[in-house]
Amino acid sequence: MIFTADHFDRHWRLLVTFFWLATAAAFVWARWQYIGWFALGDTDDNLRMMEARALLAGQGWFDLRQYRLDPPYGADIHWSRLVDLPLAGLMLLFRLFMSGAEAEKVAVAVAPMLPMGVAMASLAILCRRLIAPTAYIFALLLLLYAHSAKSMWLPLRIDHHGWQLAMLSLVLLGLTDRKRARGGAVTGIATALSLSIGLEMLIYLAVAGAATALMWIRDAGQARRLAAYGASLAGGTTLGYLIFASDANRAPVCDALSPVWLSVMAAAGALAVLLAWLRLGRPLLRLAAAALAGALLAGGFALAWPDCVSRPEGVSPELYKMWLSHVREARPIYTHSWQTIVNGLALPVAGLIGYGVTIWRLRRDEAALTPWAAIALSALIAVALLFWQTRATPAAQLLAIPGAAALAWMVVGRAWSIPNLALRAVAVLVAFLLISGIAVQWVVRAFPEPTSAGAKAVSAANAKCPTLAALRPIALRPKGYVLTHVDLGPRLITVTHHDAVAGPYHRNGDAILDVMQAFRGSADNAHAIVARRGIDYVLICPNLSESTIYRSRAPQGFYVQLSRGQVPDWLEPIALPKNSPYRMWRVVRR
Template sequence: MEKLKQVFDRRWRLLLLIAWALFCAWLIYSRWNYIRGFILTDTDDNMRMSQVRAWMNGQGWFDLRQYKMNTPYGINIHWSRLVDLPIAGLILLGRLFITGPHAEQMAVAVAPLIPLALMMTSLSLIIRRLVAPAAWPLAIGCLFFAGSTMGMFQPTRIDHHNWQLALLALGCAGIADKKRARGGVVLGIATALSLSIGLEMLIYLALGGVTLVLFWIFDRDERRRLATYAVTLAGGTALGFLVFASYANRGPVCDALSPVWMSDALLGGALLLCLASWSPVKWQIRLGAAAAAGIAIAAFHALAWPHCLSRLEGASPELYKLWLSHVREARPIYAHGWRTATFTLALPIAGAIGWALLVWEARRDWSRLLKVAGVALSAIAATLLLFWQTRTGPAAQMLAIPGAVALVWTWAPRAFASNNTIVRVFGTTLIVLGGLGAAAPIILDQIPDKTQTPRDKKIGLANNLCPSLWAMKPVAQQPQGIVFTFGDLAPRLITVTHHYSITGPYHRNGTQIIDMMHAFMWSPDQAHAIIKKYRSDYVLVCPMMSQSTLFKSDAPNGFYSQLDKGKIPAWLQPIDLGKGSPLKMWKVVG
């Protein structure tokens, strides 16, 4: 066993590379049908591909409006080009050897595997630094059962969430780094890059900065880590804004890297650099100075950007009621049923126990204790945030992995060494399976799930079939035009056909989302006026798709419900999409 530990320690880079390659092979094999069918399962993945194509076809670097929606004005997309770069690079590389469509298939298969490598490396570094140098392979086992996390790294998942998760893990590796200057640089760069992509990890990134300040308060020698973090945070965020902020993000918007967050980062970096340079000997003075700096940053933000003190999306009450309140990932974990909650929370709970054990074991080593507590802080925060929104699940599971590894690494050998057979066999098994997050999936697989109703089966079938290339092919064969369709179907439509549409599920486009919702929920005459407002040539619906059920339940006599009942107004002319098509399409003739 000791020789094996030495191998895992000394050869960890090579072994990790092999583990990543095997993971990639398994993921590509398991998702091969998705790759071959160009199945981009999320609306954001489809929109990302449309954004990449638009840029590669000549759209400006700083112009992120999507002109295939709400033509000719386009819709406002709050993303940045940073995540577009590897996808576009893979497509260009693929075109040297294969055709354009196959190059895109290759790109969507490979692109998510790049941040996977960064995430696996960062987790391994955290574990080597905080648990044990040879314990990192246990993280690979955890990833097999971290379904929420790994769902973001599967081939065809090309949106920005995987990069943000990987950069969050990298930032935590910086917190755990013994080399102070390097640790500060790593956290600062990871924070700046993540902010350049989006604000989804803002809470954890802010906690990372607070952690380094606490390091400095408790240990004056941590000033080098704080200083390098301050410089790279401020400089990297400013550079990220200059290079990646779109035209729309150059205004004082709250939901992306803009002058709002850049000014906060510049002020915060300047104050932290002053604190690190000063570094008074007494910790009480350091605490007071840090508190004053925090108050100054908070006051500046509140006074300079008061409009960014509420929800960053800036959704109107009507938009929230009609659309945002129905977004599943924006609901708390307890609103998703016990099975989903158990699957999502099992690993974070094991991780929380492991983090507590690490804190207890490091209680006499002040330097190590600070690092353990610093990373654990983000892990616990992510778990608690699940009770606000389920979308924090991937981060909660990922940050739980070092703690879960600590639980298994510390207690499994102790149970195995017991003289009691029951403890040795069942105790070890329970610790390993429970700690790695495997127990919950294994147990859930043995419990019969609630039988799906015929309605549930129809909804699932529609959600799978309507966006498929097979279903979209006859739609693509119609003369090019503007298609009025569901917001959840529109990104797929513009990605796999030559058509245009109205809007997708993107909060900055509240007017278009509200109009789309009203059109399907109001009367046919009112729908006609809205559809003509957008100069639409076609109407396309997917009966029993999830969003359609909302229209039927909230507006049983509305336009969509009338279509579903076969009551077609005179201003729509049916289009034959072929036998068995899950879609229904009409040409606007009046």
């Protein structure tokens, strides 16, 4: 069979390390120009840089407010300092050898490689445990074609999503560990770290906890796993809250590790330890005890924190209608183009097929079946979540890799047994192309989405407006407070000295609504908002994605008037280069 040479088994650590370093080098090479341009493309990446800068400049450890947004109050950011640490540490390290600006560029290139290494190592170990000693090769190759997951580790992707995927891979590693106490501890600690970063993986983490309990229900000998999980979950979450929770997260908020989720996780951990301590001989008794514990946990949560039973963002109906409902990644996958649907589902579907075939083959081997069932359940739920929000795609692809690797191991193994060398090579290649989704991606590229002139203009604006070259003339203006697009706010404060009203962060609903109402309302309404906030400049980038909402929802609004050249007398035009994608005005105070 392919990849069964002894050295692939004996030297797997070295090979995984080499694969990680080679992949990192290839990513840096491919993104070299973007690194040089400091092209932090996502709003979260820009704000993460501002958070790390603020920490190094002396802002308090527990103060996560971003004072360059919505000054003088600052924007309340629901993150924690955990992800700031590696980025800030790299910035400090590289400042020993180069200028501050160059150190930042190197740091944003290197930082995403760290969680990628964690995920690669975890998936390699998992596949060695469950499939075969050399099956990790398939896991690593498949990860390169999990485009949504892989994109979270590309250079410049310094936000928290890459680290959360890494923690999810550690959770899977813990679930599949044959050393029960160690496995439970790994699952519990990785869960606590993930929650300290953010709540985006909460559903998958809850499934992992339920899977740990189900292992104990099936086999009382799993009590050590359950106890270790409960103790590490409660202890780790408590430490995560004490060390990393911001001042704002000390309040009972629903969208971060706060007293709400600390109490839930502490109670869940205590109940897990209690269940493991009970000596219940029959599976039905263990099932009843676990069901009672789950009911107590859910009921206590609903009674103690009723405001957190609904969406954790807790935004107002007006903010949801004007802003959050238009966020593309918050829409179900079936609302997107068929190309997006196929690209997003190809690997997860292959993973589900692999899980199904593997579980069927192991149906009479309960010991081998249990870990496969645990991770298959997580993968299945991830696919289901895609029909709620497309943002589940990276996690769904990551969770699919063990199943897809098992399927590749079986299918490629069969193909490798074909006597004819040419047919064998073709069969192996076709099998991998189908399972990895590469063939599907080729089909999608062959039939690209039709692009209208309007869509091309939007793509051009999205590409040009955030660049250093485009923002340099803006940065040369005297420092001021700028009314601009919500999605442009984090980039503006990162690469210029100006302040902005808002960024796309749900806790700052009033600031976001001010921007929305200013650009979608009348010029007089915008003037009132500008005067109340003490705005110095108005800045727009015509055809930026966000502006299409203003145009479609308010065809006579302030933004549309500005884009047509209908400028009120309280704005004075600022001369920008002819090739600038921006239009900028100074507020005239009379």
